[in-house]
Amino acid sequence: MGRKRKDRRRHSARELMPSVGADPDFVEPHVDDEAVAVDWSRAAALPEFQRLLAAKRAFIVPATCFFILYYFSLPILVGYAPEIMKRRVLGPVNLAYLFALSQFVMAWGLAAWYLGAAARFDAMARAVVAAIRTRRTR
Amino acid sequence: MTAALAIFVGFVAVTLGVTYWAAGRSSGAGAFFAADRRITAWQNGMAVAGDYMSAASFLGIAGIIAFQGYDGFMYSVGWLVAYLTVLLIVAEPLRNVGKYTMADVLAYRLSPRPVRAMASLSTLTVSTFYMIAQMVGAGALVALLLKDSGIGYEAAVIGVGLLMIVYVVFGGMLATTWVQIIKALLLMSGTVLLSVLVLAHFGFSLSAFFDAVTRVTYHDPSGAEVTRNFLEPGLRFKPPYGALDLISLGLALIFGTAGLPHILVRFYTVPDARTARISVVWAMAIIGSFYVLTTFLGFGAATIVGRDAIAAHGGTNMSAPLLAQALGGEVFFAFISAVAFATILAVVAGLTISASTSFAHDFYTNCLHRGAERSPGEEVRVARVTACVVGVLSIAIALVVGPNTNVAFLVALAFAVAASANLPVIVLSLFWKRFTTRGAVAGLATGLASSIALIVVSPSVMTIDPPTVTGAARHLIQSAPLFPLENPGIVSIPLGFLGALLGTWLGREPAAEAKYAELLVRANTGLGAEKASPPG
Numbered sequence: 001m002g003r004k005r006k007d008r009r010r011h012s013a014r015e016l017m018p019s020v021g022a023d024p025d026f027v028e029p030h031v032d033d034e035a036v037a038v039d040w041s042r043a044a045a046l047p048e049f050q051r052l053l054a055a056k057r058a059f060i061v062p063a064t065c066f067f068i069l070y071y072f073s074l075p076i077l078v079g080y081a082p083e084i085m086k087r088r089v090l091g092p093v094n095l096a097y098l099f100a101l102s103q104f105v106m107a108w109g110l111a112a113w114y115l116g117a118a119a120r121f122d123a124m125a126r127a128v129v130a131a132i133r134t135r136r137t138r
Numbered sequence: 139m140t141a142a143l144a145i146f147v148g149f150v151a152v153t154l155g156v157t158y159w160a161a162g163r164s165s166g167a168g169a170f171f172a173a174d175r176r177i178t179a180w181q182n183g184m185a186v187a188g189d190y191m192s193a194a195s196f197l198g199i200a201g202i203i204a205f206q207g208y209d210g211f212m213y214s215v216g217w218l219v220a221y222l223t224v225l226l227i228v229a230e231p232l233r234n235v236g237k238y239t240m241a242d243v244l245a246y247r248l249s250p251r252p253v254r255a256m257a258s259l260s261t262l263t264v265s266t267f268y269m270i271a272q273m274v275g276a277g278a279l280v281a282l283l284l285k286d287s288g289i290g291y292e293a294a295v296i297g298v299g300l301l302m303i304v305y306v307v308f309g310g311m312l313a314t315t316w317v318q319i320i321k322a323l324l325l326m327s328g329t330v331l332l333s334v335l336v337l338a339h340f341g342f343s344l345s346a347f348f349d350a351v352t353r354v355t356y357h358d359p360s361g362a363e364v365t366r367n368f369l370e371p372g373l374r375f376k377p378p379y380g381a382l383d384l385i386s387l388g389l390a391l392i393f394g395t396a397g398l399p400h401i402l403v404r405f406y407t408v409p410d411a412r413t414a415r416i417s418v419v420w421a422m423a424i425i426g427s428f429y430v431l432t433t434f435l436g437f438g439a440a441t442i443v444g445r446d447a448i449a450a451h452g453g454t455n456m457s458a459p460l461l462a463q464a465l466g467g468e469v470f471f472a473f474i475s476a477v478a479f480a481t482i483l484a485v486v487a488g489l490t491i492s493a494s495t496s497f498a499h500d501f502y503t504n505c506l507h508r509g510a511e512r513s514p515g516e517e518v519r520v521a522r523v524t525a526c527v528v529g530v531l532s533i534a535i536a537l538v539v540g541p542n543t544n545v546a547f548l549v550a551l552a553f554a555v556a557a558s559a560n561l562p563v564i565v566l567s568l569f570w571k572r573f574t575t576r577g578a579v580a581g582l583a584t585g586l587a588s589s590i591a592l593i594v595v596s597p598s599v600m601t602i603d604p605p606t607v608t609g610a611a612r613h614l615i616q617s618a619p620l621f622p623l624e625n626p627g628i629v630s631i632p633l634g635f636l637g638a639l640l641g642t643w644l645g646r647e648p649a650a651e652a653k654y655a656e657l658l659v660r661a662n663t664g665l666g667a668e669k670a671s672p673p674g
Contacts, residue, residue, distance in 0.1 A: 038665070040656035052662060060226050067222045068392070074215065075388045078208075078371045079381025086370045092348040096208055097369050103215045104426050107222055111419050114225060118415055125663040132665065 038132060048131045052124040059117045063110060070106055074099055142283060142472035149324075149480050150301065153317050157305050160313035168671050170310035170518045171238045171495050175670040177315055177407040183420020186404050188318030189488040190217075190395075190421070191325060191428060192268075193275045193455075194549050196481050199429075200461070201454030203436020205445055207354070207368030209375050210436055212384060214429035216391035221425065223396040223561075225418040230411040231568050231661035232402060237668050239492075240402045240560060241500045244567050247653035249575040251505050253563075256582040258500040260559045261399040263586060264552045265493035268400075269486055269528070271548035273298065273536035275455070276482040281541065282452050283459065283475040291541040299533035302486045306494065306525040310518075311407055314487045321484035322424060328477040332458070333431045335465040336438035351437045356445035368440055379622045387550075390627035394553035397560030400492035409670040435461065486532075494524035543611070547598030547624070551589060554626050558634035559585030566638050568661060571654040573638070574647035581638025588633040592626030595619060 043049060078085050078096055085096035168174050177185065192198075195217065202210030236242030241257035273295055280294035289297075305313050340347040352367040366373065375384045395401065405414040439448060439457035443464050448457050462474035498521035503511060511517055563581045566573045593599060600620065601613040621629075660666055 038656075038659075040653075040659055043659045044655035049659060049662070053658075056662065064222075064226055067219065067226075071216075071219045071392060072385065072388060075212065075381070075384040078212070079375065079384045082371050086367075091345050092352045092369070094369050096371050097211070100208075100211055100215050101430070103219055104430055107219050107422060108426060110222060111225055111422050115416070115419055118412075122412055128659075128663050129665055132659075 043128075043132050046128060046131050046135070048124070048128045052121060052128055055124060056121055059114070063114065067106065067110055071103060074103060141469050142475045145472050145476035146284070146479055149320075149476055153301070153305065153313075153320065153483070156316045156320070157309035157313040160309035160316065163312055166515075166671075167238075167517050169312065170521065171403075171491075171499065172406040172668075173311040173315055175407060175409050175668065176673070177417075179408065179413045179416035180420050181315065181319060182404060182408050182413070182417035184322040184424060185315045185318040185407075186401060186417060186421035187424040187428070188320075188322035188325070188484045189400055189404060190398075190425060190485075191322070191481065192485040192549075193272060193279065193478060193482045195428075196325060196329075197275075197279065197455045197458055197478055199432050200435040200439055200458040201448075201456070202374070203368075203432060204439035204443075204448060204457040205454050206374035207351075207366065207437075207440070208371045209373050209384075211433065212371075212375075212387070213391075214432045216388050217395075218422065218426045218429050220391045220393075220395035221418060221422045223392055224401070225415065225422070228396040228402070228561075228564060229405050229414045229418050232564070233405045233408065233411045233414040234661050234664045234667045235568075235657060236406060238403065238406055238499045239496050240397075240399055240564065241496065241504075243564060244578055245500075245504070246567070247650045247657050248567065248573075248578050248647075249650075250509070252575055253578045253582075254500040255505050256579050257560070257563075258496045258505070260555060260582050260586050261496040261500070262493055263590075264399055264555050264560070265489045265496075266528070266532070267548040267555075268552040269489045269493075269532045270535050270539065271552075272482055272486050272489070273532050274539055274541065274543060276479075276486070277536055278541040279455060279478060279482070282456065283478070292537060295533055295536045298483060298486065299529050299536075301483055302490050303526055303529035305483075305487045306490045306529075307522045311403075311491060314484075314491050315404075315407060317487055318484040321480040324477045324480050326424060326428060328462075328474050329428055329431050329435065331470075332438070332462055332465070332474065333434035335470075336434040336442065336461070339438070339442055339465060347434075347437070347441075350441040354440050354445070368437060382628065383623045383625055386623050386625040386628035389631055390550070390553040390557045390625050392557075393561045393627070393631055394555075394557035397556035397564065398552070399496060399556075399560070400488040403492045403495060404488075406668070410667065411664050490525050490528050493528050494521040497521070497524045547593055547596070550598065550625055551593045554589040554593065554630055555586055557585075557627055558589045558630035559583075562631070562634040562638050566635075566642075568657070570642075571651055572642060572646070574642045574645070574650055576644050576647075577638045577640075577642030580641025581634055584637030585630060585634030588630040589626055592621050592630055595621045596624055596626065597622070598624050 077099070085099070086094050088094050089098060163169060199210060199213055202213065232240070232243055235246055239257070240261065241254045244253040244257055276298045277291045277295035280298070281289060281291040284294070305317055337347065340350065348369065351369050353365050354368045355363060355365045358364050372380070375381065408414050408417055435458050439461040443457070443460045448454065448460055451460055459471055459474050459478065463471035498517050502520045503509065503517045559582045562585060563578045566581070567578060597619040599613060600615040600617055602616055602618060603612045
């Protein structure tokens with residue numbers, strides 16, 4: 001990606017960039033030499049980008065709902081059904097403690113799963129950036 | 139006790155060395171505020187863990203579990219699971235869209251001056267309250283740990299305050315990052331060692347350990363001997379409001395962590411969103427391991443040292459150090475005390491840099507001077523001055539408040555404000571096209587005001603103490619609480635969202651809607667995101 005970016009630099013619209021302040025280090029976050037000339041509405045409508053959004057939504061929305069439900073079932077059960085949670089299931093260890101421990105496993109598992117899925121999103125995002133450059137959405 | 143002093147001095151010397159090294163590399167805004175965005179994934183993961191695990195987690199959590207058993211472990215669970223919100227929803231878009239602060243995300247398509255002013259106010263509120271809690275805790279703790287060396291509360295507060303000013307003013311984000319990394323390493327090694335010693339005490343038998351946890355004997359305030367199963371819930375969160383308070387606490391942790399300004403700024407120190415994501419997973423590995431091990435720290439202190447002995451030697455916060463003393467003698471006690479000291483310093487340094495970055499970048503440069511520095515380097519100079527002011531003010535407030543004041547509610551307040559004011563507007567500005575400036579300002583204002591108001595009338599501040607409680611330990615308002623829960627999240631988070639929705643429904647903002655496509659593409663592809671400075 002780095003090399004492509006350099007190639008584009010010749011066409012980059014540095015001259016279109018509004019100058020902000022005297023210090024070159026200070027640039028408002030949304031002003032960027034490469035991004036300033038992109039037609040964002042057309043970029044957002046690209047099929048590659050719509051596919052990326054759909055793929056991310058299909059992972060992140062259910063994953064978020066799942067972990068919120070899983071997590072809050074712990075305080076809800078501990079708070080409203082303490083007798084069930086006090087039941088010993090593994091020697092001296094009760095359901096309450098095992099359920100709490102399972103939250104750690106759940107969090108780590110979901111994080112690892114997301115890392116795998118996000119690698120796929122990264123590839124799709126690179127395709128979007130390439131499409132923005134080649135299809136002259138600028 | 140000279141061992142403790144020697145380890146303290148060693149830690150201070152190493153961190154000052156790091157600061158000297160970082161000072162040579164911290165010129166320019168990108169270096170000062172974001173360490174040139176060249177922090178690697180594992181480094182940032184360690185630093186996030188170091189930034190996050192405060193004295194409240196290391197000493198507080200061990201104490202709560204040692205005194206209130208399972209209910210204390212509920213904090214441990216929430217503190218880790220909260221990172222799923224950071225990982226799935228906030229970290230990557232924030233890194234792709236922003237530059238130095240949380241407000242950068244809001245100002246991207248909303249009217250910058252009002253949202254930056256409000257976001258800066260919210261950041262300073264969270265950071266200041268959290269900092270006062272840390273400073274008071276630090277002073278009391280260091281005084282207790284070093285009491286034989288003749289270091290009192292005042293000297294400890296001033297020492298911690300001055301060190302944090304030096305780290306931030308001279309070393310900027312790079313020094314702060316490395317102080318946090320060293321602290322995370324120290325904290326993890328101390329915790330693992332302590333856990334192994336606890337297990338060794340029980341002959342490396344988990345069933346012997348948990349057996350002991352099911353029958354912990356201590357004396358209740360009336361003097362009667364009681365034996366309790368510490369693995370069972372109900373010692374802290376009691377009827378009638380315990381269950382609701384537990385859920386409310388969970389809400390504040392799950393939604394507050396992703397709105398803590400000092401955690402969010404850490405994601406600007408890495409080269410790109412992918413590194414930010416991997417660094418969250420590193421942080422989750424470290425933070426999760428630590429909180430699983432609080433099982434051994436807390437229950438170990440309850441079974442090996444005992445509640446009565448801890449209460450007689452400084453109270454809940456001394457649980458972990460006393461456990462270390464019981465298992466490893468004076469040198470290990472000194473080591474764990476030094477770890478506690480490092481823990482506090484790393485957190486207050488993180489709070490100071492996020493507060494001064496927000497003031498300099500959001501309020502001074504972008505609000506007062508409409509986004510332009512009047513002279514090169516002005517923003518960094520303002521941040522350095524702010525760091526000094528924040529440091530001196532924190533020292534002064536901690537000295538006035540004194541060591542025995544009950545300040546634990548300030549930590550709950552920081553999480554409540556982060557969850558009720560910051561998180562709703564971050565999420566809505568990223569995911570709701572129609573969101574407006576009025577919505578953001580209204581959301582921040584209602585979240586902030588309702589959290590503060592509800593905490594003030596909660597049992598943490600408003601309680602009638604029995605006459606046996608004296609002096610600064612008494613609650614600030616001596617009357618029956620108007621709001622029954624210690625954690626306001628269950629009311630204030632919906633209020634924060636409601637404020638944001640109502641503000642948005644007041645009227646449309648075509649300019650903000652028009653920029654949504656740009657925000658969406660950039661947040662999801664990283665196109666045009668701030669880049670790391672080349673090495674040099």
